[in-house]
Amino acid sequence: MTARTFEKFKSLFLSQVSEHLLQLRRRGTSLNFWLILLTDVALLVVAYFLSRYLRFDALHLAKGTNHYTIVLLLILGIKLPIFYLFGLYNGMWRYTGFRDLQRIVGAALVASSVIFMIMTLANRFQGFSRGVFIMDAVFTILFICGSRASIRMALHRKCLRREDRGVRRKRLLVIGAGDAAEKATREIDDNPTLAYEVVGFVDDDPAKAGLRIHRIPVLGGVDDLPEFAAQTRADELLIAIVTLTGPQMKRIVELCQQTGLPYKVLPGLGELINGRVSVSSIRDISYKDLLGREEVTLDQDQIGDTLRGKTILVTGAGGSIGSELCRQIIRFAPSRLILFDSSEENLYAIQMELLHEYQVADAVPVLGKVQDVRLLDMVFSRHRPQVVFHAAAYKHVPLVENNPWEAVYNNIFASQLLIEAVIRHRVERFVLVSTDKAVRPTNVMGASKRLTELLMLAYARNSWDGGFSPAWRRVPETAEPAPYRAEAPHHDTRFMAVRFGNVLGSSGSVLPLFKRQIELGGPVTVTHPEITRYFMSIEEAAQLILQAGSMGGDGEIFLLKMGEPVKIDQMARDMIRLAGKEPEVDIKIRYSGLRPGEKLYEELITEGEGIVPTGHQKIMVLGSDGICFTDRERMFEELLNLAGLHDAGGIKGILKQIIPEYRPYSEKGSNFGLVNTKAKVIRN
Structure with a gap:
């Protein structure tokens, strides 16, 4: 041992001794x-x-x-x-x-x-x-x-x-006798502030009947739940099985309703960080529980290689999809997260959530519109993002249908400006968040998202020859700030899009509307008794977007498997029952008719696209012949001019010329969509 090493060891030893003496x-x-x-x-x-x-x-x-x-x-x-x-x-x-x-x-x-x-x-x-x-x-x-x-x-x-002085503890009957039930029971027993007393368990595993968990008996099977609830004089029920499928959850909910007792559920493992079960996570049953989507399995290493230690920019960061993307991204330890949003309220909410709930101090909020070219260049020059997730878009079908010029500015033109900024600043990876409404669109929102997909494909390094004039050339000269004046060079950026259906709980979902209507006593409005949609949870959508984004090579459109389509009418009835009411008795259901541009059945792929499996069981990739934009410069110029004139009919006409499969609602009349076309679907 050298004298220098000895002195270092001696110094460390003395500092440790001094610290322990101070503590003592x-x-x-x-x-x-x-x-x-x-x-x-x-x-x-x-x-x-x-x-x-x-x-x-x-x-x-x-x-x-x-x-x-x-x-x-x-x-x-x-x-x-x-x-x-x-x-x-x-x-x-x-x-x-x-x-x-x-x-x-x-x-x-x-x-x-x-x-x-x-x-x-x-x-x-x-x-x-x-x-x-x-x-x-x-x-x-x-x-x-x-x-x-x-x-x-x-x-x-x-x-x-x-704590028991003057406080009556509720008698709780737990459905499930597994790890989640044991942990919840232990927390209830350890925490005197929780006014519960577990009086028994029920479980479908016959081998558990008669056994005890923390001295509390497993009474029998779930089918006998009403009998056991009366026998134990339970005040409340807790569903403590975190891996239930949709049909299994529906069965248990029906049995809970037969008891007449209030019931709650522990969230699924996808909602619990690292699978930790806590009584503080107990919540009311939601429709998401009845949907019963399987837990998503992610390739953590692959996503980590894409995101870890890098600067990530998310547009629409305060929206439903964008905010969940931010929550999922921070799990992979990026060096910095750029939150880009035009809504002050949404941007502040996600910034405060990341700061106070997730202790993410290095989340940079940027308040502004993607159409602001000078702002884009300033943000990209200052922060040098390496991965961009583009989730900002207008997505409410009726609103966009009545204001199609906003779809041109915010969905199409803003996306092109962002794509070109990504190329100029040599971003590694660009992920476009798309929608199933881009498939054979019948509304302006779907057509605008389809055109955005095609733009992404045109700019991908595998297909772009630099012949398409940059979007900034079509920015009106009166626009503020003045557009950036530089050609986009040949690039190494990888472009990809992720297409999926409706997201439960998003700002465009029917669930918040149904919930509010039920709270007001009805009626619940459903557009048509046969209308169906594909659904997934926000958490699942965000996780699969990250997975697809890490898999993309260049110029792919990824499709998330949406499972079986869900009838909106049945969804409304299930939600009414979850609220403790009876459909058509306590809460009426009223059919309002399809809205402008609305399909009866959604599709997931369009003609000319072939699906190819990927390494992930819930993600497919679509093959497409793409589209050449070099001869469509005039159409884009005219589209932007018509948007400036707020000419709805003209905008739809130009969109139809660019996207031949787009059939505006006005072409079909009020009965369009009532016949199920031969939709191609991808199920689990």
């Missing part, structure tokens, strides 16, 4: 510290005395008093400092858990090993029994662990007595 000095003023220390001394004395007593007779004990005193002082002098170094006097013993007991066992074994070593080196155990020291180690573990557990139990009972 602070703890020396605590009454609890001295009580615990004196208790440990007494227990260690008893442990050694009991070990000798069990090994020898009373006469032998009396003869070895001197040796007994010396060895006892040695034991105390070794065990107490080691206990302190293991942190046995730093804990709050009212919260003693399994890890604390593990630490006690480790400290006791280390201390006993040191004693054995000293005794062996001193006199090789001559005149001493090894059995005494072995039993002493065992008794030390039992006594110290027992004392800590007793402290926790005493304080817990005291808290329960205090």
